[in-house]
Amino acid sequence: MLRINRENLKSSHQLIWFIVDFLMLGLLIINLAFIIWDSIYNFVAVQDLLKQYAPGLQSLYHPIHDRFIFYDMIFVSIFLSEFFLRWGYAVKAKVYDRWYFYPFIHWYDLVGCIPVGSLRFLRILRVISIIYRLHQYKIIDVTNTKLYRFVNFYYEAFMEELSDRIVLKVLSGVQQEVKRGSPLFDKIQQDILYPRRDMLTDWISSRVAEAAQEGYVPNRGALRSYLEDRVDSALKQNLELSRLKFLPVVGPTIQETLEEAVGDIVANVIHQILEDLASASNHAFIEDIVNVFLPSPDQVESDETENEALINLIVEIIDAVKAQVRVKYWREDLP
Template structure:
């Protein structure tokens, strides 16, 4: 049920205009109801039906039907008066940059006032604009109504069905292009990615350095302890090294010295690698990796089997996307 927020209505500085909105809303609904009824009454069969079963109603309304244009013009005069009043207010308040912008922006108000056939039903747009304005100022909240929830549910269902069909059509077209050996992916590699290898290398180098600084440097000590413990454990599991302790006098000393040296070497090597990644010197390493993934034009996939495997992979990825598109999320909200 549509409720009016009286607190916002009283606290607003446009109380007079909101009252006018409510009056115009009532007149528009009444006017459209009369237009619809008169359109129905225009059928001879309806008139004869009323003569037979409700002659009083027929006798009372028939004179109005014959002069309906006159009664409609009464409503039109009120609508035009309100339109001119708002136009004058917009000029005074400088709502728009030019004084003549108002009738162009609110063209449906003027066109709906033409008392000719289907043009009169454009007054529905005026009802929508008033309701939207009241909703925008939080005087009413039509999103809480059952009608709105009903309409928006089926609107979203329709849009999801429509968008799914479009996406499936596009993906099927992409699959056909790939099966026919479309040069699209080679163009992406050679014309788009390859000319930007340097930019990609710089970006990846910066990201790797930042990740290494944030993840490695604060945990340098803990990482060293972990590496030394793992190396020490691995060396103790080694049979050849464990035999050194059986050497007389110097065996245990040699074993301990060797374990410490290996642990220290491994820890220093790992630390040096991570230090290099965390500094600007990682650029050459990252550039080599980018060059492997983006070789010079003509150095791409040469084996026919590799091309077929790549095409199969792309088709399977697109099939997985299509399967996900087939999922109808709107059905999950059905009662």
């Protein structure tokens, strides 16, 4: 049920224009009903049917049908008067940057006033514009109506079906390009990534240093204790090392010394690696890694096996995406 929010209507600074909107909305509905009825009456079969079963109605309406243009022009004159009134207000209030913008923006109001054939039905656009304006200013709420929910449901279903077909068509085209050995990947590597190799190296280096500083430096002591415990546990499980304790006199001492030394060495190595990663000295290391993944074009050697595996991987990924796109979510809302 469409309800009018009277509080917003009263508090609005455009109360007069909203009243005009409601009047125009009523006249448009009456006019459209009149046009539809006259279009139906225009059929000879309908006239004969009325002559047979409702001669009074037929004799009453037939003179109106003969002068339909005259009666329609009465509505047109009212609509044009309201149009020029709003145009004048828009010019006075400087709603638009230029005075002549209004008729171009509200072209459907003018075209709908042309009393020729099917152009009359464009007046429905004016009905929609008025309802939209009232809804925008929260005078009415069309989203609570059954008609809106019905139309919106099938509109969303239509758009989902349409977009799914377009996406599937595009993805199928991408698959065909990949299967044909499209040079896209080589272009991305050689023309986009490789010329920006230094920039990528600097960015990755700074990100690694930042991550190491924030993650490792504050937890340095805890990480060292954890590594020493893990190394100590691993050494105690080592069969060869455990045999040292059977050596007379010095066996346990040697075993304990080795455990401490290995644990300290591992902790220091990990500590030094993370210290280097957290500093600017990681740049050369990161650069070597980037050079491995992004070699210069003259160093690239084509490997058909790897390329075929990559193509199959991409095709399978696109197949998975297509399978997900085929899911019809609008059907879940069906009663």
